[in-house]
Amino acid sequence: MVLVGGVSPRVGGSPNVLKARAVADELREASPDAVILGLSLKDRGAILPSGHKPTATVWLDIDTGELTTSTYYSDKLPKWAESVSADIKRRVSEPWDLRDPQWLASHVLGPDDAPGEPPERRTFPHDLAKHYPIGAAIRLHPASDGMLVDLALAGIEAEYKIGKPLLVTLSFSTNDLIGHAFGPDSWEQWDELRRLDEQLARFFGELDKRFGADGYAVLLSADHGVSPMPEAQKLRAECAADAKPDPWERACSYGARMSRAKLALDVSAIAKDLLGDGAWTFGLVGAFVALTPEGRAHRAELVSTIIAKLEANPDVAHAIDVATLPAECPQSPTNLEGLVCNAYPPGSSGDIMVVLKPGVSYGDSYGASHGMPYTYDLTVPFLVRAPGKVKPGVVVEDVLPFATFTHTLAHLLGVKAPETAFAGAVIQ
Structure with missing residues (x-):
């Protein structure tokens, strides 16, 4: 493991167990000078999408609350990651309170103190740095989304060279971790989504300045759905007596x-x-x-x-x-x-x-939790923005194979899709 101070004797992460080729690997083979950055709070969220030969792969060390990489990639943490790492603890030292109470009130289904949430510290505001180890506090704090955006912008500024292909894979882990802890219908999850939306807007705004509004493409999706909290299932509008069957197979009568x-x-x-x-x-x-x-x-x-x-x-x-x-x-x-x-x-x-x-x-x-073969667990949204290559404003109602993300990304990069990404379509 590599931290700000250098190599640590602790075991780090690597793609050695990744048996398949990633789109990043196809890009590296086609363009050896491509800049490939893999960034996330979770190790696997940074490691797997960036393939076997990225320019840099950085994630969060839970024990120290610092950004890290491993000697598989380099014996030094990138300088641009060091500066962001130094500011993480300050970001999460502030209590987490509601970003927009009025907006949230129009979306939530139940009270802040809802059954099925953690037995302690389950209502706003959340002083995460006070009540959790530093790594857990960082992973659960929405401010980490902003940190990840800053990390991506710093990496692009330091590594990108005009004319070289650029692939940045970002995994916003906090959204997943808050959902696991508080549930998909919680105040915490909705507030996180509101804040994440703002950070994505900030990220895209900075990319507009750097590359021009038509100078880059974005693919946005998720790696899984989620099971409703058993205790909250009957709160949904779909569970009213005269409601139509839920299209996502979420149960109303049993949890x-x-x-x-x-x-x-x-x-x-x-x-x-x-x-x-x-x-x-x-x-x-x-x-x-x-x-x-x-x-x-x-x-x-x-x-x-x-x-x-x-x-x-x-x-x-x-x-x-x-x-x-x-x-x-x-x-x-x-x-x-x-x-x-x-x-x-x-x-x-x-x-x-x-x-x-x-x-x-x-x-x-x-x-x-997640991991079951039902529609609510299998279904994720997929948004594509690629000016001049993908027609804007089109909504595809058909169910698409998961590999559609991979095939579309490969198509936009001008490389072949990995052989293991079977049965995928290309969004155009």
Whole structure:
């Protein structure tokens, strides 16, 4: 890991586990002098989009609250990142209060103190720096969006040279982290969106000054949707008695939480009832039940028994044996098997995927989650602005494959799309 003061003995991040080529890799191959910057609070949000050979990749070190990179990229943090890093703690030292109460009142569904939010410090204002470790405070504070914009502008100013292709990948992690903590319908999430919108406007305004309003392209999307907070589901207008069915498959009549720890204990108990005392399961890895080597020696009977027991649970929709998945996953998955197949790289940990029912979320007592194969979790917006290359003002109502983002980005950069980005369209 590389911090402001130099190389740290702590382990840093890298794209070594990234098996696929990114669009950034195709750009690097086509234009060796391209400037490629990957920036985020999360390590993976910075590392994965910027590919294997970026100009610079920078993210937040949670332990120190400083920006970091790793020796995979360089033995020094870029100077332009150092100056931004020095100001992070000041930014989040100010309490977080509502940006625009009147605007927020026209969007929120319930009270500030809503069920399903963190048990403590759940109402405005939030003095995050006082109550959380510095890394957590930074990740949860909307001021971090502005920091990321400043980081991108500083990187462009320092690295860009006229005539060279430029790709900046920005992942605004705070939006995700606030949603996890407080839920997608919370005052906190709405306030964050309002502030993020302002920061994006500031970023685009600065790009207008630098490159001209028609001199750059922007692709804006998200990597996943979100499950509603179980406690807040009935607050939505779609849940009124005479309302039409929700197009995103969000449940109105039922909401529950599934504890991963309890589910792991239940699975362990099922295995012991079948095979006797022993270490037969590791527990849950994400949404997957993982067997130990000892358990896999009895895989057939153990998996079938666990699946039968899990599917008797009223909160579980399906339990799927990954060994039954096809050897080649469908390129445009339209059913549950296809979605699970694409979510399970061969050789990964996990033997059984547990699919919860709509309205059920992983978590013990608060917060929101994602990772289920329902429309509310699979659907994300995709906005493209590319003057002269993409017709403005067009709204595409059709459902598009996820790889449409990749194919459109590659097209705008004038490079081929990675081979693993199958079934994608190009927005023009």
